[in-house]
Amino acid sequence: MSKFYGIGVGPGDPELLTLKAVNCLKALDILVVPQGRKGGQSEAHIIASPHLPSSVAVIARHFPMTANQKEMDDAIDPIAEEIKALVDSGKSVGFVTLGDPMLYSTYIYLLKRLKDQIEIETIGGLSSYSAMASGFNRPLVEGDTPLLIYPCTEDLSDLEQKLMTHESIVLMKVYRNFDIIKSLLMKHNLIKDAVAVSDFSKPNEKIYDNLETVNFEDISYFTTILINKGWQK
Amino acid sequence: MSKFYGIGVGPGDPELLTLKAVNCLKALDILVVPQGRKGGQSEAHIIASPHLPSSVAVIARHFPMTANQKEMDDAIDPIAEEIKALVDSGKSVGFVTLGDPMLYSTYIYLLKRLKDQIEIETIGGLSSYSAMASGFNRPLVEGDTPLLIYPCTEDLSDLEQKLMTHESIVLMKVYRNFDIIKSLLMKHNLIKDAVAVSDFSKPNEKIYDNLETVNFEDISYFTTILINKGWQK
Numbered sequence: 149m150s151k152f153y154g155i156g157v158g159p160g161d162p163e164l165l166t167l168k169a170v171n172c173l174k175a176l177d178i179l180v181v182p183q184g185r186k187g188g189q190s191e192a193h194i195i196a197s198p199h200l201p202s203s204v205a206v207i208a209r210h211f212p213m214t215a216n217q218k219e220m221d222d223a224i225d226p227i228a229e230e231i232k233a234l235v236d237s238g239k240s241v242g243f244v245t246l247g248d249p250m251l252y253s254t255y256i257y258l259l260k261r262l263k264d265q266i267e268i269e270t271i272g273g274l275s276s277y278s279a280m281a282s283g284f285n286r287p288l289v290e291g292d293t294p295l296l297i298y299p300c301t302e303d304l305s306d307l308e309q310k311l312m313t314h315e316s317i318v319l320m321k322v323y324r325n326f327d328i329i330k331s332l333l334m335k336h337n338l339i340k341d342a343v344a345v346s347d348f349s350k351p352n353e354k355i356y357d358n359l360e361t362v363n364f365e366d367i368s369y370f371t372t373i374l375i376n377k378g379w380q381k
Numbered sequence: 382m383s384k385f386y387g388i389g390v391g392p393g394d395p396e397l398l399t400l401k402a403v404n405c406l407k408a409l410d411i412l413v414v415p416q417g418r419k420g421g422q423s424e425a426h427i428i429a430s431p432h433l434p435s436s437v438a439v440i441a442r443h444f445p446m447t448a449n450q451k452e453m454d455d456a457i458d459p460i461a462e463e464i465k466a467l468v469d470s471g472k473s474v475g476f477v478t479l480g481d482p483m484l485y486s487t488y489i490y491l492l493k494r495l496k497d498q499i500e501i502e503t504i505g506g507l508s509s510y511s512a513m514a515s516g517f518n519r520p521l522v523e524g525d526t527p528l529l530i531y532p533c534t535e536d537l538s539d540l541e542q543k544l545m546t547h548e549s550i551v552l553m554k555v556y557r558n559f560d561i562i563k564s565l566l567m568k569h570n571l572i573k574d575a576v577a578v579s580d581f582s583k584p585n586e587k588i589y590d591n592l593e594t595v596n597f598e599d600i601s602y603f604t605t606i607l608i609n610k611g612w613q614k
Binding site: 250251259273301 | 387394396400483484496504505508519520524525527529530531534535543
């Protein structure tokens with residue numbers, strides 16, 4: 149049936165897709181894959197590739213990494229229109245997105261534009277932090293304790309207070325502000341409670357055994373830190 | 382290789398297991414499945430069943446639902462010893478757990494006891510809240526906003542403050558305290574921003590279109606509420 153499918157491909161390892169995502173990929177007519185840079189590779193496409201039959205037509209579209217709303221709209225509006233036209237013409241169209249499609253994803257921009265126009269089905273994926281916790285045999289959170297997922301992209305003015313008042317925290321996208329984050333973790337003696345990984349479960353995965361010796365230049369864009377004060381390393 | 386595998390089976394739909402989890406289940410010698418009541422069904426076992434070959438020996442063990450540490454230890458210590466003995470004798474032993482194994486799970490009790498004794502691999506699973514968000518085409522969180530995962534089992538003294546100060550919140554295990562939660566959501570005009578589901582993606586799934594008309598007696602143990610103030614229903 150003609151529909152738009154948003155498919156979460158998980159953090160990197162192609163075995164971390166759900167069966168539902170794999171079955172969906174196999175039945176598509178067309179798969180739209182996001183490129184962070186024009187003509188660049190699509191990480192989500194690479195992860196989905198082992199499951200994609202040659203019958204699926206793949207089209208790459210550029211999604212700028214920007215906080216500028218106008219620039220984002222100019223890039224995404226025509227992609228949304230293109231997807232709508234394909235679905236209206238009877239095609240089954242997919243879009244792959246890293247991690248969990250409902251957590252800080254590019255896919256949400258498409259969903260917003262298309263949700264009242266065409267039929268949409270979203271297929272969940274493992275977030276990086278969830279897969280990372282399992283990969284390290286390291287609980288995210290236990291008992292009655294809340295878990296805070298905190299994206300470190302922009303304003304970090306309340307991060308210190310959050311680090312002091314929460315037992316379990318996931319810091320996502322620590323890239324740009326790594327030095328500030330590291331100094332806060334050192335100040336509050338949290339290095340011992342933290343694990344940090346770049347590109348978890350991808351071929352270029354990097355694990356940082358001692359965050360104190362890591363610098364901004366060492367880490368990559370997709371870097372996540374798990375903090376669980378109640379769990380001993 | 383003889384090892385202990387903790388396997389997340391996701392929220393209910395057997396298609397929501399990862400390929401890695403399915404491949405792991407197929408290669409086991411023995412699968413330990415948790416029962417909430419002695420002699421009762423194991424939900425995690427039911428979800429894993431379509432993927433389990435008949436060659437895998439299944440043994441059910443009782444995990445009490447209790448906050449009493451002594452009662453928990455008395456129940457789980459012998460199960461951990463049994464698993465250790467099986468792995469030491471060369472068996473590949475699995476344990477299935479609902480949702481994400483690293484988030485408020487029974488599996489964490491076993492992991493704590495066994496992590497320094499035998500080799501352990503944990504295989505991630507979709508949490509109920511993450512799968513639910515995708516199932517409803519409803520973003521959990523966007524942009525620079527933090528996401529709070531809040532378990533509603535015991536002390537709710539800071540819930541009202543959390544509801545007021547957070548844009549995106551997941552309320553888990555709302556069962557016992559549903560009436561308190563509902564009145565707080567009504568007081569702060571959050572019913573319009575919330576979706577609530579019991580037993581998401583299981584055969585007995587129940588969706589509550591209007592939380593105002595729902596009462597404690599209507600809902601089941603596994604009930605989750607997603608709140609995203611920035612997303613219109």
